[in-house]
Amino acid sequence: MLEDDRITFRQEVLLPALLAAGVTPEMAHLTVQRPGKQPGRDPKIVEAYATMTAAQRDLYWEMPPALLVDAALAHTRLGVELLDTGANDADGRLLAGSVAESALLSARLAFFDLGQPALAVQAFVIAERTAELADDHGLAAAIAAHHAFIPGFAGQESEAHSYLEAAHAHARYAGGPMLRSWLHCVTAEILARTGQAAASRDRIRQAEDSMTTSGSDPDWLDFFTPDRLPGFAGNAALLAGRNSQAVNRLNQALERIGSRAAKQRSVLLLDLAAAHVPDDPDHALELAVQACDLLESEPYVTAYQRIPGVRRALAGAGRDTRLVERARELPLSLSERG
Structure with a gap:
């Protein structure tokens, strides 16, 4: 057997x-x-x-x-x-x-x-x-939530929701404040990506509240700390069209992010660039170029995938040429993905 x-x-x-x-x-x-x-x-x-x-x-x-x-x-x-x-x-x-x-x-x-x-x-x-x-319920929760990103990024709300439901169900039996907070952050991002802005904001509030709950988190949970929460909040606000709020939260995230998180820094810079395009396209362009400078040494497809959106927004403001040129200098195998 x-x-x-x-x-x-x-x-x-x-x-x-x-x-x-x-x-x-x-x-x-x-x-x-x-x-x-x-x-x-x-x-x-x-x-x-x-x-x-x-x-x-x-x-x-x-x-x-x-x-x-x-x-x-x-x-x-x-x-x-x-x-x-x-x-x-x-x-x-x-x-x-x-x-x-x-x-x-x-x-x-x-x-x-x-x-x-x-x-x-x-x-x-x-x-x-x-x-x-x-x-291991805690590990199962983390795996299911990570898996939810695949349909979530593709806009497949129902399939993503199934994985998120499973993740939160497992988390009832294991995990500590960081795992709970991260699960709410993931849910907030996917809700924002599928057009559910109000529900996304509610999840960010739950993520913040979860920080004060009891319990212990496993050693493998090294991809989320309290410093990462403002980045999720900023991205959710950006996806919901709340640019001013997004700028505030993303600036918080950049101030707090650790030295080992260069990949995430490039994501934050591109999100912040997108948030600044309507009111300050010149600053937005500079932020996007900074992100490209980081991607030169720390390739990260999740960041690359944000470049086209920033580029389109800057094109509307008549300032996309420099970003296009800078993105072309990045490793071809990755830059083509955007």
């Missing part, structure tokens, strides 16, 4: 992920069908795998995403091969949780950094399945 579970897991979850990652069909099928000798539930191996997962999480803030995604996918693949899906002991749950974290990192890199949603979806499938095996 346990071996049947392993075969099903490899065929339905691992194989599509390997193919999406660019592994040749022959090698992917070989990996799935011939896993080789399993090391069992060796606590030393489980601990080593968890340590490597944490190290890659830290590397996210330092390494080029195109390099790290290969390592993260390989680490996820290794974890799946180590995992006996039928096990229900402490080491098994720890390993499953580490695999889920690794798959989540792979998905984040694929979608937010590199703009490869198909690969991200496959990584999310692995993350969701292994978080379930780990019986």
Whole structure:
């Protein structure tokens, strides 16, 4: 029975992920069908795998995403091969949780950094399945909320709502103030993107209130701090057409953001540029060029995807030429995505 579970897991979850990652069909099928000798539930191996997962999480803030995604996918693949899906002991749950974290990192890199949603979806499938095996509600909440961004960015409200509902349901059983606040922030952004401005503002208020709730947050929640909340609030206000409010919140975010968050800084600068276009297009242009300067050394597709909107707004003000020229100097493989 346990071996049947392993075969099903490899065929339905691992194989599509390997193919999406660019592994040749022959090698992917070989990996799935011939896993080789399993090391069992060796606590030393489980601990080593968890340590490597944490190290890659830290590397996210330092390494080029195109390099790290290969390592993260390989680490996820290794974890799946180590995992006996039928096990229900402490080491098994720890390993499953580490695999889920690794798959989540792979998905984040694929979608937010590199703009490869198909690969991200496959990584999310692995993350969701292994978080379930780990019986980790907090991790399951984070995975579901991240997954919601894919349909949310595409304007697919119903599908995004389903993932957000699942995320908030899991969060009732685990997580602390930062996880709760972040979930409300994600929900606010997706609501704003789907034209629900009033509901989005209400979620921002709930995100602020959640900061004062009790509980403890996991180590892997390193992608959100209180300093990030004004950025979400500013983006939600911008999407709702409340430019003055957006400017205030985005300036707060830029003042507070940490030194490791260069990727997010480029996003904030482009959002702030968009907010300034109606009243100060010259300043908006300068902010957009600053963002491009950051993107030269810290490529980030989520920021690149904001450039066309700023460019169109500046074109209406007759000031888009310099931004067009600057964007063309960015790495071609990424700039073409915008």
